[in-house]
Amino acid sequence: MNGVSVIGVGMIPFGKYPDTNIADLGWPAVKAAIRDAGIEGKRIQAVYSGTARGGAMVGQRIMGRIGLSGLPIVNVENACSSSSSALAQGVIAVGSGVYDIVLVIGVEKLTKFGGGTLPLDEEDWEVRLGLSMPALYAMRAQRYMHDYAVKPRQLAAVSVKNRKNGALNPDAQMRKEVSLDEVLGSRMIADPFTLLQCCPTGDGAAAIILASDAVARQLRSDPIRVRASHLTSGKFIAGFRDMTTPEITVRGAAETFEEAGLGPEDIDVAEVHDAFSIAELLYYEAFGFCPRGEGANLLESGATSLGGRIPINPSGGLLAKGHPVGATGAAQVVEIVRQLRGEAGPRQVEGAKVGLTHATGGGISGFDHGACSIHIFQR
């Protein structure tokens, strides 16, 4: 594999755009990434476009708007990992030498569903019986709290941290800090989750331009190298599963670190999939940022806050930046690239050289998650 770098990123602020169609959500992010890369759009040789619920041919609809058509466009659906999976395909395509420059898009419009929990496929046995994403994560939280004697206020502290970060991010959907009492006092969604421990429903788009290392060096002095690009699926298990250990992420993290030749101690900043408060604690442990059962203590120590040892979700994460599901993976990369370039303003992680992104999801029976894609970047 040849080396692959990120030469441009762009996104629209996540939020609610009920009157904007998905093509018009997407193209401004693409245009921003092209501008950021400083290239002509026609240098893009292929497009990998991720959306979970956007419908058919979303990549074509977006690219048609800006007159960049007649090239290979691949539409990727992998639930919450849709655009991170699209990124993995783009990295393979450039790394293999087939293309020099490709575009990755993540886009989603969830307001079209009119609110409520994320619609899941009723053909699935557990979904048909009433399973939803908040319910699934809530059961993980209940078991984790039972096994490790964690209190509701310790879970709620995740939302307080990430909303504080989101207040510093102009691209975040939720830009107001919240107190622990406000989090715990918001209405109950699925015990132990109150509303402010659940990612908001929203719309958004993000885009990434990849180039071979050789081409990237010609185009800019500060390309961000892709150190590892990993995609895996969950393992189907019909029986017992330890819901406090996200197997797909534990395995994915180990394989990603091996590919990069790095370990958790080498990561300066990370964007992880905090769809609900419990998730961030589980992922601290899955990535080895702390031992099992120590997630709440790591958070309380301040290590994962801005200014701490390993700031997690400086963008505000899914809880504050928002979670237009198919756009999330690409938007995480936008944040990490900005962090590694030193462009993150008041939420800048000082001296960050190595960053990690992690998007996982897909609620289907027998899997802890359907998909998980992890990337490591280095300046």
Place this chain on the structure above:
Amino acid sequence: MGIMAVEAIKKTSATRLCDDAVSIGADGRAVLIGGMCRDCGNQTFPRAPVCCVCMSETIGEQPMPRIGTLYAFSTVHVAAKKWNKPMCIGYVDLPNGARVFTHLAGATLAIGDAVEPHIGIVGEDENGAIESFVFRKVGS
């Protein structure tokens, strides 16, 4: 229970949500019906048309053990309109290795409780009441 016991189970109409995954046994109690692979013996709930271990398509109906252990549960307040709310849902582990996603009932549930299936109403849609298996604490 062995294969013979299956024949003693009388099908009930009170299973609209979960089709043939639950029946009423000769003793009048609810019994979950899963699958057992005739080739490798793997047992699952619900029954699938193909074995996830050996790809055999010879999957017989298999009554599941009645009593399981509550692994995790949550009381859910926001869900699709059709469900009675709040609704309590959880995972129950059966001694044959199967894990069952289920509705739950009862005021004093705790992780680790021994629970068993009943038939209950869990919601309502345009076709009327939605019935499913509902696990309750044993003896409650």
